[in-house]
Amino acid sequence: MNPYVFTILISSLGLGTTLTFASSHWLLAWMGLEINTMAIIPLMAQQHHPRATEATTKYFLTQATAAAVILFASTTNAWTLGHWNINQTSHPLAITMVTLALALKIGLAPMHFWLPEVLQGLDFTTGLTLSTWQKLAPFALIYQIAPNTNPTLLTALGILSTLVGGWGGLNQTQLRKILAYSSIAHLGWMIIILHFMPSLTLLALATYIIMTSTMFLSFKNMATTKINSLALAWPKTPTLTALTMLCLLSLGGLPPLTGFMPKWLILQELTKQDLPITATIMAMSTLLSLFFYLRLCYTTTLTIFPNTNNMITPWRLKSTQTTLLLTTTITLTLMLLPATPTIMSMLS
16 A cells, blocks of 8 residues: 555544544534544455455445434434533433444444454454554543443443353354454443443453454464464464463453453442342353453464474564564553552542
8 A cells, every 4th residue: 555545544543533532512523433434444445355345345334324323313412402512412312322323333242243244354453453443432432421321221232242242252263253252242341331430441441452452463473363373373483472372361351460450340340339140240251251262372372283384483584573562562461460559540
């Protein structure tokens, strides 16, 4: 891709998200979401591969549908209450429609069907952008309307997302689809606590972005797209493979790694809110996700590929990929748990 075109597209991505962040008017927020969508579509289709084109088309249709529903709901709210302010959206029909449309935009269950298929058709770099940056603008809107949203709706979306994210990933062999279902499960954890303690949602979103970035960059560095090819990763990059195993356990939420922090705090808050059954369901659903994370760990570090590998050992060759970002995200993914009190004092 032409560097000038690429620069314009990346700038438009940043502009769209910033516009949505800064807006208090529904039309301005909608405009930011549309700029965001239009900017990432050429990046998704740049491979000129039928699978990438299919994923781009699915993504465009999904996002266009969600944007149309947002526009219709905000117009309904303005028609009945007389204002376009995001924070004052209180009409029951409008707030429900907006919540469901934003859930469709980020891929919450049961509006999640597009996410695994779209992510499967993208390369790791664009998939990373779709899984992290593209969720920020809709989340900013969800965060603003959360006080007026029905908590039962948010709880139902959260529980369903964690269950679907766990069940859906069990039978997958493609790493990008597994990361998509992992994304759905983590989004469920963020949404379920949003009405009770929004700061925990921000913490869960930040840790999710760090951990998912680590996994996408690791798989990109190892050039693996399927579980079977992970078995060849150990002779190629032994250090990165060992660290990837720990990062997968962190993504699953095992102590003493970073991924345990948001789950621990969210379960604690749900218990304080007298929701023990909800907390139990969320904790049990984590076991489903942990199963396929452990399967990836087993394939990565404890198996040997059955065929003789006659290729030149790649660790003898100088890598052309930059690893500064990967090193930073791995460190944060593994070592943030002791900083929990400091992080919570900053958020409170």
